[in-house]
Amino acid sequence: MNLSRLVTREISHRKTNFFLTLAGVALAVTCVLATLAAMRSYDLNSDRIIAKMEADTQQEMKQLEDDIRKTMKGLGFNIYIFPKDQDMSEVYDQGYASKTMPEEYATTLANSKIVTVNHLLPSLTQKLEWPEKKRTVILIGVRGEVPLAHRDPKSPLIDPVKKGDLVLGYELHRSLDLKEGDELVFKGKKFKLGKAYPERGTKDDITMWMNLSECQELLGKQGQINAIQALECNCATLDRLGEIRAELMQILPDTQITETGSTALARAESRTKAKATAEKQIAAAKSHRTQSSAEREKFAGILLPIVLLFAMVWIAMLSLMNVRERVMEIGVLRAIGVGSKIILSAFLSRAVLAGLLGAIAGVTAFVITYPLLKERFFQGVAMGDVLAGSDWLVALVAAPVLAAVSAWLPSLMAAQKDPADVLRHD
Numbered sequence: 001m002n003l004s005r006l007v008t009r010e011i012s013h014r015k016t017n018f019f020l021t022l023a024g025v026a027l028a029v030t031c032v033l034a035t036l037a038a039m040r041s042y043d044l045n046s047d048r049i050i051a052k053m054e055a056d057t058q059q060e061m062k063q064l065e066d067d068i069r070k071t072m073k074g075l076g077f078n079i080y081i082f083p084k085d086q087d088m089s090e091v092y093d094q095g096y097a098s099k100t101m102p103e104e105y106a107t108t109l110a111n112s113k114i115v116t117v118n119h120l121l122p123s124l125t126q127k128l129e130w131p132e133k134k135r136t137v138i139l140i141g142v143r144g145e146v147p148l149a150h151r152d153p154k155s156p157l158i159d160p161v162k163k164g165d166l167v168l169g170y171e172l173h174r175s176l177d178l179k180e181g182d183e184l185v186f187k188g189k190k191f192k193l194g195k196a197y198p199e200r201g202t203k204d205d206i207t208m209w210m211n212l213s214e215c216q217e218l219l220g221k222q223g224q225i226n227a228i229q230a231l232e233c234n235c236a237t238l239d240r241l242g243e244i245r246a247e248l249m250q251i252l253p254d255t256q257i258t259e260t261g262s263t264a265l266a267r268a269e270s271r272t273k274a275k276a277t278a279e280k281q282i283a284a285a286k287s288h289r290t291q292s293s294a295e296r297e298k299f300a301g302i303l304l305p306i307v308l309l310f311a312m313v314w315i316a317m318l319s320l321m322n323v324r325e326r327v328m329e330i331g332v333l334r335a336i337g338v339g340s341k342i343i344l345s346a347f348l349s350r351a352v353l354a355g356l357l358g359a360i361a362g363v364t365a366f367v368i369t370y371p372l373l374k375e376r377f378f379q380g381v382a383m384g385d386v387l388a389g390s391d392w393l394v395a396l397v398a399a400p401v402l403a404a405v406s407a408w409l410p411s412l413m414a415a416q417k418d419p420a421d422v423l424r425h426d
Helices: 003-013 015-073 088-094 104-111 170-175 212-219 240-251 261-325 327-335 340-377 389-415 419-424
Strands: 079-083 117-130 135-142 165-168 183-186 189-196 207-211 227-232 255-259
Touching: 003 015, 003 340, 015 261, 015 340, 015 389, 088 255, 104 117, 104 227, 104 240, 117 212, 135 170, 135 212, 170 189, 207 212, 240 255, 261 340, 261 389, 340 389
Parallel strands: 135 207, 165 189
Antiparallel strands: 079 227, 079 255, 117 135, 117 227, 165 207, 183 189
């Protein structure tokens, strides 16, 4: 008897059993594909979320650092360059240097390729009497900040003082009842009050600012300054001051450099904290993604073997039922000369065909239902992004193989039955 005819007749006479086998395979294939798709869609969506978070965080970090940098500017200059022979105890005592150095040092520094500081401000400071008002003031001569030749211009930390103007601290203009625009005389020379600062609670409240060239002329120190103030721009290294000193001393060896520690430290800590916070958020998201992915893989590692085992047991039971129901038919076939190999091939072919058709049905069911469940169960990820062509091929090949393996023992039992025993016990 022809094998294909035998398989066809076998299926046609046991339709329910065949379709139950096919349904079991289809369900298993659909479940496996859905599990793989769910896991991969979760990973892809998590990767996209983290990538977006990193991009957004980098953008936010840029903005945050800019905001912090602008805020920290309010702390003022934190690097001070003094003449080399200046006694620093005198500076700490009276608040300014008595020694001077050439004003051109600031230009020399600005024209170099310095990277550790910016916002260079040469100044000349001295405490003296305001004879017309019988007041002691701190006079500071300043000019505009010296721009660095190799960098884009930056907004100045303080505005330059115009020639003919004076800027007064809070205690001076308050006690003398002076207002912006008022005329006043200092050391016999007429000035206009260009700006009156609000209260700061520091020595600035008894300070007078004047244009640098006018201050130098008034004090008889033309072309001289006693400090260059600067703002460090490399605030995150461990030895900030060491790096700054190493660079500045190469350019201006006849100077000494000090740092206002609290200001620099506040700036460094603020920037470092902002960066650490952003990195911590990203690390936490990655850790959560890894942990969730591991949990899903663990669940899939338990679910998929159970599904496959259930499908194989289901096919084996249906095959065994089919063999028992067809004992007489098998006996007759054997009695008329149909060999055991043909019998075995017929039952295995039936199982393979059920596996192949079940795989096709399972794949079809998954393809049809995926768009309906994409948003709820598959993170909105396109099907082509979670399952490749190789996945479909494996499903179509593995299902018939597993079906044949599951039906092997029942089919072997059918092929080995002795027709004499079968017909005698009927």
